[in-house]
Amino acid sequence: MFEEATVYSPVIRQENGTVSVTFAREHPGFSDADYQRHRARIAELALTYRPGDPVPEVDYTAEEVDLWRQVVGDLQDKHRRYAAAEFLDGSRRLGLPSDRLPQLREVSGRLRALTGFHFTPAAGIVGLRDFYGSLAEGRFQATQYIRHCSLPYFSPEPDMMHEVVGHGNALANGRLAALYRRVGRAACRAGSRKALEVLSRVFWFTLEYGLVRENGEPRVYGASLLSSVGELEQFRTAAEVRPLDVAAMARQSYTVENFQPVLFCAESFDQLEAFYDDFLPAVEAGEPALVGS
Ligand SMILES: [Fe+2]
Secondary structure (H helix, E strand, C coil): CCCCCCCCCCEEECCCCCEEECCCCCCCCCCCHHHHHHHHHHHHHHHHCCCCCCCCCCCCCHHHHHHHHHHHHHHHHHHHHHECHHHHHHHHHHCCCCCCCCCHHHHHHHHHHHHCCEEEECCCCCCHHHHHHHHHCCEEEECCCCCCCCCCCCCCCCCHHHHHHHHHHHHCCHHHHHHHHHHHHHHHHCCCHHHHHHHHHHHHHHHHCCEEEECCEEEECCCCHHHCHHHHHHHHHHCEEEECCHHHHHHCCCCCCCCCCEEEEECCHHHHHHHHHHHHHHHHHCCHHHHCC
């Protein structure tokens, strides 16, 4: 979960130590006091987490377990039709269950054995440099809450389904995990705040929403798109698809409340890696030509 591309529900710790999560009026959990208490308990687990601790275990409700079964089962079906080969390789290796809701700790342990990446819990918003910087050390800061059960197929907030199904499967593939690490290293060395913001935008249009052409048709490797059942059904017809282009990505507005109107497609995974070969040194240099748009 990271700052720029997130509609999030702020987590507040009161002076007396009580933790609460504030929901916007349009959030499906706005009038659900049980859900709000549940989210506050999960947020508190993350706030009390310290580096080196085991990832805390969440006491998920029966509804959330059912929601996982329903949504992850549907996603896995869609992945076979729409996901890119690298993502499907990661998915096979990680072997996420669709018949039960795994703990983040369990997924993290499996991921660490595969590519060295692991998850640590995030209560809510994480700053850009913190979020991306942790990728350099193989750490992905993830939420542990599950979206509200009344809205199963789309969550503007990055919930654990997004983190684990979208990013977890990607991070289980060696080529994708290497790209995440390279983004992290560039973020640590970013030559300016503006360069970091452009890096975040490029991450959004690639590792969150990116497409790659396989046998003439666009397939998905982006974690956000791959964790949205509704958007996976529509992206080929509803979105305008453009070639990789840093300046165009930096200029392109995007939405987190709705489906993306514009997506960027690499011609191959090799091309995507070459694109990052050119782009990341410019981020580290804070080049005006890169960041001035
Ligand atoms: Fe994400």
